[in-house]
Amino acid sequence: MLSHKHPHLRREREVDHLLLVVAPNHISLSQNMNTIFARCLARIPSGARSLHAGAAKKSVPAPRGDIQDPAAFLNKIGRNSAQFADKFKSWDHLFTVTSAEMKSNMALSVKQRRWVLNWREKYRQGADLYVIPVKPPKKKTK
CATH class of the missing domain: 1.10.150 (DNA polymerase; domain 1)
Incomplete structure (x- = not known):
């Protein structure tokens, strides 16, 4: 984890293979968070939102x-x-x-x-x- 390198971070959490770092007082980290979330969303299959439409008739x-x-x-x-x-x-x-x-x-x-x-x-x-x-x-x- 990153806490020994960055003592100002309040909380860290590891989710699957992605490390989420939550630091509410740092604007520069929020930009990094947007990048991380964008990468996560890019991994979701393109039709995942409409899976319910293909439900059994x-x-x-x-x-x-x-x-x-x-x-x-x-x-x-x-x-x-x-x-x-x-x-x-x-x-x-x-x-x-x-x-x-x-x-x-x-x-x-x-x-x-x-x-x-x-x-x-x-x-x-x-x-x-x-x-x-x-x-x-x-x-x-x-």
Whole structure:
């Protein structure tokens, strides 16, 4: 370690093969730290930030019961979702379309997208569909 050469350094830490020296009161060392971090970042593969995009695609469940098409699915989950039935081309499209596509290509609002996506995932996990009514707002009393 460097502490015997540089007694003014407060803390040192060795991480893998890289030695990080922390000296909060020295500006010249902060420039060296930027260089060290830049070298570390250069070693990260270029696509590492987007590894989550290549995650395994979720399966499309088979229609079951009286739910055989997107219109029946959307009608069953309620909250006026049936009005978007014509925007989903097929059963596969209902279960593979992304939220971004629903927003840009299908013009669904945030609440509508979240509602459909949440029910889509519940159905994928085996839950039966049912309507959850919206509670009317409480009247204010004085």
